Amino acid sequence: MKKINNQKKALIHVAKSKVGLSDVEYRDLLASVGVETSKDLNASQFRVVMDRFRDLGFTSKPKKKAGPPNTKDRMIYKIDQVLDNLGLSRAYANGMANKMYKLKRLEWCNTRQLKGIISALTYHQRRKAGNE
Secondary structure, eight states, X not given: OOBOOHHHHHHHHHHHHHHTOOHHHHHHXXXXXXXXXXXXXXXXXXXXXXXXXHHTTOOOOOOOOOSOSOHHHHHHHHHXXXXXXXXXXXXXXXXXXXXXXXXXXXXXXXXXXXXXXXXXXHHHHHHHHHHO
């Protein structure tokens, strides 16, 4: 049967430390499922070991997904930063949204459209930096 991956091995060691098992107690726990080390565990043995850790009080929290809470707000913030760097106002970006996507306001753009505006502004920023 296939052995567990490194992520699951790490979870076992986190559980061991959170529960406060000594090395002897940990080895006894592994021996109870028929292995000497965590790298010898298969999937079913891993589940048994994790169930025992849960019985001892271990709780596992899933990792929160990385990324911004609201991508659109972050993109608009980036646009504002580039506009400020260029010495332009939000009205300029609203004009770009109107010209490029027939939308009167930047806030009405979707993320794909905002990416287009960011690309155009950063191109403008690079050209301006090259001329100075």
